[in-house]
Amino acid sequence: MSVLVVAEHLGGVLQSGTARVVAAALQMGDGVDVLVAGHNVSEVAEQAASLAGVRAVVVVDQPNLASQLAESVCEVVLTLVDSYSHLLAAASTFGKNLLPRVAGIKRLPQLSDVIEVISADTFKRPIYAGGAIATVQNTAPLKIITVRTSAFGAVGQAAAAAYSGVSVDVNNSLTSLVSETQADAAGPELGSARVVVSGGRGMGSKENFALIESLAGRLNAAVGASRAAVDAGYAANDLQVGQTGKIVAPELYVAVGISGAIQHLAGMKESRVIVAINQDEDAPIFKIADYGLKMDLFEALPQLESALS
Amino acid sequence: MKILVGVKRVIDYNVQVRVRPDETDVDLSNTKMAMNPFCEIAVEEAVRLKEQGIASEIVVVSVGPKVVQEQLRLAMALGADRAIQVETEDAVDSLAVAEVFAELVAQEQPGLVLLGKQSIDSDNNQTGQMLAGMAGLGQATFASAINFKEGCIQVTREVDGGLQTLELTLPAVVTTDLRLNEPRHARLPDIMKSKKKPIDVRPLGDFNVTAQNYLKVLKVQAPAQRQAGEMVASVAELVDKLKNQAGVIA
Ligand SMILES: Cc1cc2nc3c(=O)[nH]c(=O)nc-3n(C[C@H](O)[C@H](O)[C@H](O)COP(=O)(O)OP(=O)(O)OC[C@H]3O[C@@H](n4cnc5c(N)ncnc54)[C@H](O)[C@@H]3O)c2cc1C
Numbered sequence: 001m002s003v004l005v006v007a008e009h010l011g012g013v014l015q016s017g018t019a020r021v022v023a024a025a026l027q028m029g030d031g032v033d034v035l036v037a038g039h040n041v042s043e044v045a046e047q048a049a050s051l052a053g054v055r056a057v058v059v060v061d062q063p064n065l066a067s068q069l070a071e072s073v074c075e076v077v078l079t080l081v082d083s084y085s086h087l088l089a090a091a092s093t094f095g096k097n098l099l100p101r102v103a104g105i106k107r108l109p110q111l112s113d114v115i116e117v118i119s120a121d122t123f124k125r126p127i128y129a130g131g132a133i134a135t136v137q138n139t140a141p142l143k144i145i146t147v148r149t150s151a152f153g154a155v156g157q158a159a160a161a162a163y164s165g166v167s168v169d170v171n172n173s174l175t176s177l178v179s180e181t182q183a184d185a186a187g188p189e190l191g192s193a194r195v196v197v198s199g200g201r202g203m204g205s206k207e208n209f210a211l212i213e214s215l216a217g218r219l220n221a222a223v224g225a226s227r228a229a230v231d232a233g234y235a236a237n238d239l240q241v242g243q244t245g246k247i248v249a250p251e252l253y254v255a256v257g258i259s260g261a262i263q264h265l266a267g268m269k270e271s272r273v274i275v276a277i278n279q280d281e282d283a284p285i286f287k288i289a290d291y292g293l294k295m296d297l298f299e300a301l302p303q304l305e306s307a308l309s
Numbered sequence: 310m311k312i313l314v315g316v317k318r319v320i321d322y323n324v325q326v327r328v329r330p331d332e333t334d335v336d337l338s339n340t341k342m343a344m345n346p347f348c349e350i351a352v353e354e355a356v357r358l359k360e361q362g363i364a365s366e367i368v369v370v371s372v373g374p375k376v377v378q379e380q381l382r383l384a385m386a387l388g389a390d391r392a393i394q395v396e397t398e399d400a401v402d403s404l405a406v407a408e409v410f411a412e413l414v415a416q417e418q419p420g421l422v423l424l425g426k427q428s429i430d431s432d433n434n435q436t437g438q439m440l441a442g443m444a445g446l447g448q449a450t451f452a453s454a455i456n457f458k459e460g461c462i463q464v465t466r467e468v469d470g471g472l473q474t475l476e477l478t479l480p481a482v483v484t485t486d487l488r489l490n491e492p493r494h495a496r497l498p499d500i501m502k503s504k505k506k507p508i509d510v511r512p513l514g515d516f517n518v519t520a521q522n523y524l525k526v527l528k529v530q531a532p533a534q535r536q537a538g539e540m541v542a543s544v545a546e547l548v549d550k551l552k553n554q555a556g557v558i559a
Contacts, residue, residue: 010470069475070438071447093468096434097450100403104439107520109404112433122527127432131326132335133530140523174447175477178463183471191469195557219558227487237453237467237488244347244427244487246469252557262325269535273555275547290538290555293547303544308558 001029001120002055003086006077007036007048008094011182014047016192017090019154024147026053026155027117028086033058037076039066049160057163064170067177070097076168077102081142085120091146091247092191103144110144111136113247115151129243129266149191150249150270183238190222190239195252198224198241198268201232202257202278202297209234211301212256218308224248224268226258242267257297260285277301310420310479312355312364313413314389315406316371317345318380319430328531335529344380347425350485353492354455355423356388363457364421366390370413372406374398378508386495386503397513403431404520407439412516414444419480421462426451426484437484447477450484 003025008015018034025032034048037060045059060076077098081087087102089095091113103110115133116124122137123145138145190196197219199212209229216223225235227242241248243266253271258264260276260283268274269288276289277300286292293300320326321341329336344352358364369384371377372395381392395409414422427434434450441448449464453472456463465474467486477483495503541547551558 070450074442093451093466097438097448100433100435100438101442101448103404103435104407104442107404107408107443109402109520109522109524110433110435110439111524112435126532127529128320128326128335128430129432130532132328133532134526135528135530137525137527138523139525140521173478174445174481175449175475178474178476180470180474181472231488236471238469238471243429243432252551252555263322273551273557274535274538275551286540287537288535290536291547291550292538292540293544294540295544300544304548307544307548 001085002031002033002083003029003088004081004084005032005034006073006087006089006095006098007034007044008090008092009036009038009041009044012040012043014044015090016154016189017092017149018048019051020149020152021088021090021147022051022053023152023155024114024117025086025088028120031055035060035077035080037065037073038068039063045163046160049163050157052155052158054161056161059163059165060168061165062167062170068094069172069175069177070101071172071174072170073098074101074105075170075172078105079168080166084142086143086145088145088147090149092149095146099144099146106142108140108142108144109138110146111138112146113148114145115148126266129262130269131262148247150247183236187216188220188222190224190246190248193222193248193250195219195221196224196248196250196268196271197221197254197256198226198258199229199234199256200226200258201228203229203234206234215254215301215305218305226264255285255289256301258285259283260288310364311366311368311417312358313410313417313419313422314351314355314367314369314384315410315424315436316348316352316369316380316384317425317428318342318371318373318377319345319428322346322429328529332528332530334526344383345425345428347427347485349492350487350489351423351425352384352387352389353490354485357490359388368393368417368419370395370410372397372401372409372513381508382503383495385506386499387493391506392508394508394510395513395516396510401513402522402524403433403435404439405518407436407443408518408520409513409516410436410440411443414440414480421480422482424482424484426486437482441482447481449475449477449481451486452483453486453488455483455489
């Protein structure tokens with residue numbers, strides 16, 4: 001069994017999800033290699049090589065991979081993957097974009113969002129917004145899998161693994177990058193933060209949403225949002241938590257002015273401790289909250305901030 | 310330009326799914342079904358492109374048993390011109406659906422394929438990317454804006470780090486995200502008119518689905534339920550519990 005993990009990186013930094021994907025990979029086989037594809041990625045390669053359990057890092061560093069387009073990275077993966085039994089990436093927008101393209105070309109199935117490894121060919125994954133958990137056996141010669149990173153702890157650091165540079169012909173003429181707007185990266189990353197404070201439609205406006213940001217700052221927490229808050233323009237799209245947004249499982253999740261629709265719960269119900277602040281005592285969020293506070297959030301949030309200062 | 314749009318029949322998004330007591334599958338008997346919300350967004354986008362004079366014909370496709378005709382009719386009431394039902398009683402996975410679409414792309418030669426980014430039942434988020442790979446087309450997943458240029462499109466994507474805009478040569482595959490548009494409701498006269506629009510029913514066996522079925526669902530279980538928590542009366546009590554009972558804040 002050998003596993004190829006596609007590393008995810010942004011601005012020369014290895015994303016924290018990759019260490020979690022490596023942890024999942026080590027449960028499937030012991031020859032775990034990491035592919036770093038991009039441009040000017042030597043530091044990313046070093047970071048990947050120091051993840052515990054990694055056997056080797058394969059680096060493909062060339063200008064035509066600078067924007068990491070799925071079509072281009074797919075060509076790289078296809079040249080390398082045949083000697084592996086498993087191909088893994090995080091179930092992030094990057095991994096979700098890339099791996100099924102590889103699967104389509106290989107005419108092989110993919111298992112998305114795996115949350116548990118039962119054996120090298122049997123896995124658990126949520127379906128129906130987490131309303132059910134399927135145990136699926138995959139007997140394909142190459143098992144293509146995206147990993148829900150919140151379900152796995154990260155591997156630690158170890159002595160650097162070997163790494164080798166490879167060059168690959170990339171001929172993608174289908175797509176090109178026009179522009180990218182990075183969300184401001186204040187505070188910890190949503191996907192791996194220890195504490196997340198999320199606001200919903202109840203916040204009422206973008207200005208009021210600053211109350212969430214301020215509380216998050218106080219708790220050294222990442223900011224999250226419900227779909228309704230993002231749709232209304234209170235918060236940026238990359239803060240949406242839920243079935244079709246980001247999946248988080250922090251130590252503490254504070255939901256403010258969020259009703260608790262199944263699509264939102266799908267993204268946060270694995271959190272260790274859930275706090276809900278809502279003025280409607282019948283809000284479904286209270287059914288899954290460890291601590292519920294029925295209160296107007298505009299009273300509760302200032303009180304909470306001063307109690308924590 | 311012709312647009313090919315995928316439409317899937319799924320559980321209504323407001324309904325909580327039940328698991329069968331024997332844990333072989335979910336139980337969808339007597340469950341309210343609907344068009345997958347992301348497919349609705351794809352249909353809406355196609356209709357808007359037709360209203361803008363960019364699209365000339367909208368062909369909607371669904372793979373499944375006869376009942377999927379309900380969703381195809383709805384898509385035609387919303388503005389699609391004709392429908393293809395690829396008929397099968399069996400459950401089909403994303404890979405098989407992508408193969409069917411790849412064959413339809415070859416036959417119909419659309420300028421654009423619009424699919425939902427994910428269906429809310431299997432939550433796979435795969436079909437569009439698989440199709441793009443098989444058909445050798447460019448892909449833009451998680452689309453929140455589509456702009457037509459000469460011979461190409463620019464698509465803005467909602468990605469983890471923010472927003473990204475790509476340019477794609479046509480034909481291409483675009484998968485829709487929540488904020489691409491807000492789908493309209495079908496009007497009664499349009500529902501009546503849609504009954505006259507054609508549905509071409511073709512057996513799945515007519516398609517060259519080559520992929521072997523490597524996946525086997527061994528079990529489907531209800532998720533672990535969270536323990537019911539407690540209501541606190543004040544912010545002070547909340548902070549005290551978080552510090553001294555849960556130990557999550559210092
Ligand atoms: C295909 C699909 C995918 C979706 N994906 C997601 C997803 O990924 N993530 C997601 O979050 N949603 C998702 N949704 C949307 C989901 O169904 C809900 O509509 C959404 O989560 C509601 O957001 P909300 O709780 O902020 O708003 P609401 O449901 O409107 O709730 C607002 C809450 O705020 C409370 N409130 C109002 N004012 C105050 C106040 N002053 N003080 C205290 N409380 C107050 C109200 O009592 C209410 O409970 C999806 C829906 C669909 C159809």
